[in-house]
Amino acid sequence: MGNARLRSIHVHPVKAFRGFAPREAEVEPWGLAGDRRWMLVDDGGKVVTQRQRPRLALAAAEPLPGGGIRLSAPGARPLSVPVPDPGETVTVELFRDKVRVTPAADEAAHAWCGAYVGARTRLVYLDDPATRRPVDPAYARPGETVSFADGYPLLLTATASLDALNSLIARGDHAAEGPLPMDRFRPNVVVSGTEAWAEDGWSRVTIGEASFRVAKPSGRCVVTTTDQDTAARGREPLHTLGRHRRHGGKLLFGQNLVPLTRGTVRVGDPVTVDG
Secondary structure, three states, X not given: OOOOEEEEEOEOOEOOOEOEOOOEXXXXXXXEOOOOOEEEEEOOOEEEOOOOXXXXXXXXXXXXXXXXXEEEEXXXXXXXXXXOOOOOOXXXXXXXXXXXXXXXXXXXXXXXXXXXXOOOEEEEEOOOOOOOOEOOOOOOOOOOEOOOOXXXXXXXXXXXXXXXXXXXXXXXXXXXXXXXXXXXXXXXXXEEOOOOOHHHXXXXXXXXXXXXXXXXXXXXXXXXXXXXXXOOEOOOOHHHXXXXXXXXXXXXXXXXXXXXXXXXXXXXXXXXXXX
């Protein structure tokens, strides 16, 4: 592990949209600064993701000063959306969680998203990540919270494990779909310089200035079969994960992290396993 380094950082300002890869990021208790603080909900107040709308992979969100975002997508004029002023919140459904959120103040933001998705949607903002949504209580410690990420503040993946998975795909029934890039898994931090699947045995890790506990392996969904450059869907990696990485009914790739400390992480930082 002496050569383990932080290979890349990935922040997704809007859940399910394309993200960006900064050279450094601040670690907050609920995730990387600016990561998944916005999301789309449908008419019934339920989250909209690439699970239902794979075309969201082609929409992008760039951060603006103060927490706002600049939306862009094929065939759409870019739109800047400021953080809404404090005010009335509404309750939405994020999988099994009910979360209080603040809708974007500008109706143009909702119209932009709805026009791109092809259905009525609302763009909402997580105003207070310290209080709005706890981490899954089955794996949480008291007071731990999370943004609009699927369930945990950060997702870590390893390049060696992706190489091993791609080798399995190359020998499988859908070899033509490989090799897959890491963006299929939409991680926050990507680590290089480890053995394949080494992260399965970690319980605590330090990256640069920040320390994390490893909460649980990440169970993967249909989003991983979505080409993030074309929005086309295939069979991999779920087909191969189902044969080689199935545990307790889940198909596993990557590890969910919960920050133990704040700090800055930078590309090239050493990665130390503390337990």
